[in-house]
Amino acid sequence: MREQDPLIRVKNFEEVNCGYTLEQALNESERCLLCPDPACVAGCPVNINIPKFIEAISAKDFRGAYNVITASNLLAAVCGRVCPQETQCEGVCVVGESLEPVAIGRLERWVGDYAIKEKWSNVPHIEPSGYKIGIVGSGPAGMACAADMAKAGCDVTVFEAFHQAGGVLKYGIPDFRLPNTVVDAEIENLRKLGVKFECNTLVGRLFTIEQMRNELGYDAVFIGTGAGYPSMLGIPGDSLNGVLSANELLTRCNLMRAKEFPNYDTPLPLGKRVAVIGAGNTAMDAMRVSLRLGAEKVYCIYRRSRTECPARAEEVHHAEEEGVEFHWLTAPVEILDDGKGNVRAMRCIKMELGEPDESGRRRPIPVKGSEFEFETDQVVFAIGTNANPIIGQTSHLRLNKRGYLAAGDDLATSMAGVFAGGDIVTGAATVIEAMGAGRKAARGMKDYLRIRDIETGSVGEAGIETFFGIDLRERNFARIRAA
Amino acid sequence: MLDVNAGAGFTILAREDFSDVTYSLVIRHPLMARAAQPGQFVIVMSHESGERIPLTIADFDRDKGTVTLVVQAVGKSTKEMQQLCQVGTTLYGLVGPMGVPSPLAGKKKVVCVGGGLGVAPIFPQARGFKENGAYVIGILGFRTKDLVFWEEKFRACCDELILCTDDGSAGMKGFVSDGIKHAIAGHSNIDEVVAIGPPIMMKACAEVTRPHAIKTIVSLNPIMVDGTGMCGGCRVKIGDEVKFACVDGPDFDGHKVDFNDLMMRLKRYREEEKAALDRWSEHCRMMNQAPPVLKGRGVANSPMDLPDPFEETLGG
Numbered sequence: 038m039r040e041q042d043p044l045i046r047v048k049n050f051e052e053v054n055c056g057y058t059l060e061q062a063l064n065e066s067e068r069c070l071l072c073p074d075p076a077c078v079a080g081c082p083v084n085i086n087i088p089k090f091i092e093a094i095s096a097k098d099f100r101g102a103y104n105v106i107t108a109s110n111l112l113a114a115v116c117g118r119v120c121p122q123e124t125q126c127e128g129v130c131v132v133g134e135s136l137e138p139v140a141i142g143r144l145e146r147w148v149g150d151y152a153i154k155e156k157w158s159n160v161p162h163i164e165p166s167g168y169k170i171g172i173v174g175s176g177p178a179g180m181a182c183a184a185d186m187a188k189a190g191c192d193v194t195v196f197e198a199f200h201q202a203g204g205v206l207k208y209g210i211p212d213f214r215l216p217n218t219v220v221d222a223e224i225e226n227l228r229k230l231g232v233k234f235e236c237n238t239l240v241g242r243l244f245t246i247e248q249m250r251n252e253l254g255y256d257a258v259f260i261g262t263g264a265g266y267p268s269m270l271g272i273p274g275d276s277l278n279g280v281l282s283a284n285e286l287l288t289r290c291n292l293m294r295a296k297e298f299p300n301y302d303t304p305l306p307l308g309k310r311v312a313v314i315g316a317g318n319t320a321m322d323a324m325r326v327s328l329r330l331g332a333e334k335v336y337c338i339y340r341r342s343r344t345e346c347p348a349r350a351e352e353v354h355h356a357e358e359e360g361v362e363f364h365w366l367t368a369p370v371e372i373l374d375d376g377k378g379n380v381r382a383m384r385c386i387k388m389e390l391g392e393p394d395e396s397g398r399r400r401p402i403p404v405k406g407s408e409f410e411f412e413t414d415q416v417v418f419a420i421g422t423n424a425n426p427i428i429g430q431t432s433h434l435r436l437n438k439r440g441y442l443a444a445g446d447d448l449a450t451s452m453a454g455v456f457a458g459g460d461i462v463t464g465a466a467t468v469i470e471a472m473g474a475g476r477k478a479a480r481g482m483k484d485y486l487r488i489r490d491i492e493t494g495s496v497g498e499a500g501i502e503t504f505f506g507i508d509l510r511e512r513n514f515a516r517i518r519a520a
Numbered sequence: 521m522l523d524v525n526a527g528a529g530f531t532i533l534a535r536e537d538f539s540d541v542t543y544s545l546v547i548r549h550p551l552m553a554r555a556a557q558p559g560q561f562v563i564v565m566s567h568e569s570g571e572r573i574p575l576t577i578a579d580f581d582r583d584k585g586t587v588t589l590v591v592q593a594v595g596k597s598t599k600e601m602q603q604l605c606q607v608g609t610t611l612y613g614l615v616g617p618m619g620v621p622s623p624l625a626g627k628k629k630v631v632c633v634g635g636g637l638g639v640a641p642i643f644p645q646a647r648g649f650k651e652n653g654a655y656v657i658g659i660l661g662f663r664t665k666d667l668v669f670w671e672e673k674f675r676a677c678c679d680e681l682i683l684c685t686d687d688g689s690a691g692m693k694g695f696v697s698d699g700i701k702h703a704i705a706g707h708s709n710i711d712e713v714v715a716i717g718p719p720i721m722m723k724a725c726a727e728v729t730r731p732h733a734i735k736t737i738v739s740l741n742p743i744m745v746d747g748t749g750m751c752g753g754c755r756v757k758i759g760d761e762v763k764f765a766c767v768d769g770p771d772f773d774g775h776k777v778d779f780n781d782l783m784m785r786l787k788r789y790r791e792e793e794k795a796a797l798d799r800w801s802e803h804c805r806m807m808n809q810a811p812p813v814l815k816g817r818g819v820a821n822s823p824m825d826l827p828d829p830f831e832e833t834l835g836g
């Protein structure tokens with residue numbers, strides 16, 4: 038797949054991966070063995086029928102391929118770009134045992150992009166069920182739940198605190214990895230299903246979850262407010278000017294468009310030598326954004342080794358190509374100031390790996406006497422997040438020990454008719470898992486409302502047009518209410 | 521670009537100019553008017569390419585479905601709003617109420633202190649305490665008589681009102697901290713002091729009450745982005761803890777707040793703020809719209825002598 042040259046792309050926010058051409062997509066699709074008992078399907082958190090959509094591509098039935106994917110995954114163009122395929126579908130692909138695995142993600146993205154280009158959105162016939170559903174948060178979890186409930190004939194409204202919908206897809210993941218136009222196209226598809234978006238709405242404070250159920254007439258509510266609340270470094274100097282969370286950096290840059298300051302009002306003064314602490318996707322994004330904003334040197338400081346690094350392999354590779362300097366097995370000890378409240382340097386310590394810890398990864402242990410200091414004028418931390426407290430503060434919903442919303446197997450919370458999923462339940466995870474949770478909660482909601490779910494069985498049968506898993510000729514959405 | 525919020529917009533129903541730097545906006549938002557509690561704030565975006573700026577809810581009218589903001593024009597965004605936000609226009613974004621409401625019940629005697637940009641924000645608290653049956657002593661600080669506003673509004677809900685001006689042109693001559701000393705001298709049984717204003721003023725107020733061990737609540741105003749606890753930009757040091765002012769506050773125990781840390785962090789974007797203001801003023805000149813010139817304020821030449829609105833406003 039064509040990529041922008043690293044030397045050129047570090048100066049722009051255009052997408053790094055240019056995506057397959059038609060020919061490349063057809064060639065790649067030929068590599069799939071169409072296994073009868075495919076490992077990749079089991080490896081995908083939402084069990085997309087992967088061989089089936091790849092088969093459709095090679096038969097040049099692109100619409101068919103799109104229908105197969107959207108039967109399980111609402112956001113093909115998004116997930117094709119951001120899923121950690123190497124630990125999911127592609128990680129277990131049998132071709133991968135001897136050769137490069139089939140590039141499932143790239144094919145999925147190609148189909149998704151093709152659909153956006155062709156403006157495919159065959160809205161199924163939806164029989165109104167009369168139910169009113171409120172969705173809190175417009176990230177992937179909320180969007181997935183909204184789509185399923187809209188298809189079940191419900192009147193769905195998504196409430197978002199920011200002035201734009203999309204959650205992390207908008208404010209977190211930068212344009213060069215996931216263009217906002219792709220996210221907006223997916224949102225537009227939801228609107229075609231009849232989903233309404235209310236931005237500028239901080240649920241919990243403007244109205245509570247209890248009020249949604251009792252006063253505002255929502256028959257069921259889904260909470261997908263994401264994680265947020267960045268963890269602090271907790272080392273001396275961490276409140277100096279020039280020390281900020283990756284979330285702040287990315288929000289200023291992506292959502293508030295500080296990269297276009299002063300045409301946009303939000304500023305983001307950037308250091309020349311930026312140290313980013315952490316090595317997850319968020320950290321990689323912060324590093325690559327810093328480079329594009331003009332940093333001369335960007336360091337990655339991570340206390341474990343490259344093997345334990347949680348980011349997508351492709352992102353680490355891209356960051357390396359773009360010139361990020363990786364310091365594996367290194368932990369920050371102190372941030373030093375210049376006497377005026379700004380960052381001047383950072384002191385770090387070398388680590389070595391010991392016995393495995395609770396997470397199964399080898400525990401990093403400081404090496405005595407290995408402290409060293411280096412010059413930096415900006416420190417960005419991306420060391421994880423804690424639960425956002427707002428819903429907890431303003432409702433009686435039960436929380437778990439770590440402060441996240443407690444939800445059962447069907448993602449029902451402690452309040453009847455209220456469901457929750459995504460990062461606010463599991464802690465920071467992935468787009469596809471959040472989406473899977475949104476769909477699972479939708480199933481729970483339909484059970485709760487006794488809406489008959491006819492989804493299974495209509496997926497991609499020969500000759501039958503489906504959309505998001507719904508047979509286009511299926512009109513049978515009449516609700517059956519228990520007396 | 522797709523605007524999922526197309527058609528929304530928050531209409532400005534009334535506006536009043538208290539001086540050439542301070543103005544109030546009455547905005548229609550029935551749900552917010554219903555939800556707002558004293559101590560809470562909103563985040564405003566005046567237009568699509570604007571900044572998200574936090575402003576305290578200075579008043580709300582549940583019957584009329586309106587909230588009132590009082591803004592001091594100190595930089596690009598607030599000056600631009602001073603020009604653009606006319607009656608009948610709309611704001612691109614308005615979200616809230618944000619922050620934890622101030623607890624008002626159970627107090628017998630309280631002192632509510634507002635200085636500079638903190639005068640309007642203290643009003644809902646003063647009224648709320650009164651409604652909860654407390655004896656309310658209001659202390660307001662202004663630089664000079666011409667800048668005084670809302671005196672009648674405060675008189676209506678305060679049992680005593682101490683007006684302070686720097687030059688003594690109205691009320692007593694002195695800072696609000698002097699006003700607090702005066703109040704403490706006259707009342708031995710004050711349960712709580714609530715102070716809102718520039719950090720330097722709140723710090724001074726906390727120092728006055730500390731020896732008397734009177735509980736002192738301050739409302740912190742760090743730089744914010746989202747206001748939903750997601751970015752950590754608004755973090756403040758309270759004792760040995762780090763808190764996010766937007767979701768854990770903005771009210772905190774004034775005796776524990778690290779004000780020096782707050783004041784240092786507020787200077788973070790000074791150069792960019794100045795660049796934005798200069799560029800905008802230049803733009804206004806080109807468009808032949810004189811930007812509102814502030815009385816008694818020279819044009820700064822280097823970022824470092826940009827007048828600090830917080831240091832300049834009265835108090836401390």
Ligand SMILES: Cc1cc2nc3c(=O)[nH]c(=O)nc-3n(C[C@H](O)[C@H](O)[C@H](O)COP(=O)(O)OP(=O)(O)OC[C@H]3O[C@@H](n4cnc5c(N)ncnc54)[C@H](O)[C@@H]3O)c2cc1C
Binds near residue numbers: 198206287748
């Ligand atoms: C920088 C970054 C890069 C990432 N990269 C990847 C990647 O490459 N691949 C991958 O799979 N995953 C990645 N992730 C993780 C992934 O984005 C998240 O797991 C996923 O977005 C979680 O979805 P969600 O719907 O639970 O929440 P979010 O996407 O966080 O959305 C929650 C939304 O709810 C809104 N909200 C919060 N509180 C309220 C309230 N009270 N009222 C109304 N609205 C509210 C928020 O503003 C937000 O828009 C990344 C995350 C980050 C931060």
Ligand SMILES: Cc1cc2nc3c(=O)[nH]c(=O)nc-3n(C[C@H](O)[C@H](O)[C@H](O)COP(=O)(O)OP(=O)(O)OC[C@H]3O[C@@H](n4cnc5c(N)ncnc54)[C@H](O)[C@@H]3O)c2cc1C
Binds near residue numbers: 573575599786797
């Ligand atoms: C909880 C809270 C409540 C507030 N209530 C009011 C109020 O009722 N009335 C009022 O006039 N002002 C209030 N402020 C301050 C107001 O938000 C800032 O004055 C405004 O953002 C300045 O924007 P500007 O572009 O005009 O000025 P700039 O040139 O950007 O900055 C001028 C000054 O404002 C500070 N500032 C800049 N951006 C922000 C920001 N995003 N958040 C906080 N401070 C900032 C800077 O430190 C600087 O000293 C409040 C702030 C907070 C955090």
Ligand code: SF4
Binds near residue numbers: 080082125127141
């Ligand atoms: S959604 Fe993710 S895991 Fe599933 S097939 Fe697509 S890329 Fe693979």
Ligand code: FES
Binds near residue numbers: 743748765766
């Ligand atoms: S403003 Fe972002 S966390 Fe408070």
